Amino acid sequence: MRKKPKFIEVTDQPPYTTYVYGKSTEKYDVEFKIVDNKVSRYDLISSKYGSEKGIHTSDSKKDVIRVYGENYYEREDTGATIIGYFDKNHKLNIEFSLDDKDKVGGILVQKINN
Template sequence: MKITTVISTIIMLFLIIGCEQETMDFYESTDGIDLSGENIDSISIHSSENDVLNTFGKPMEVEEIEDPKSKYLSYDGVEFGFADDRVMRLFIRRTHENSKIYETAEEIKVGDTKEQVIREYGENYYERVESGLDTLGYFDKDNRINIEFGFNEKEVIAVIIKEIGWKEDH
């Protein structure tokens, strides 16, 4: 496993989780797009925990958080965050060289370029940089979905799809 990939993924987690307010600062100034088709192997925002278990099987890791009450099921290459037994966040990352590769609805995956993301998702995005990591994001204001792509110097290293406004402490 490349150490830079692991470090970049950890940084991405902290940035996206810790920057809810900063992300929402872009909400008013960014036009929305349709993200209603976003799913990972048929699992989307608001799918049930049973749907995830039936589709993906037993998780590699389960983490439960008390405040705010939430649960995380981790699989090779993807993690699902739950509140009240419903998926509120999907996180795609590559944990090792042989990780399963998951794609977004527009067929963007870890390893793709910023240009590919913009070509598939369009020009209605916001950008931010924190701790040297570039992030490009889109909002679906009608369906209350946000997708963010985290980049190292040249390629996608993580993708987060989450319900807008969901507060997490993971």
């Protein structure tokens, strides 16, 4: 059974559509960014869904590193610490936003553009 998104946002420049599933555009379960009729990014902020390797929101930074390894980068973005990994073979990037207690608050997977 397919579920329709609760919210659809269309952006003209650059052209893409965002499909949001959840209670609101701020408190969603999953958000998909569609470019040229293909998923280019998805973002998870509820524990309803997890990464392919089983990481969910509220897991710890230690859990992420145990599963994904020590070869990560770290950056700051709007007050949150982000740790991320590149998969150059599949041209993907996964990032985990961490709260002030080093718990995962969101998971972002996106296509790496050349």
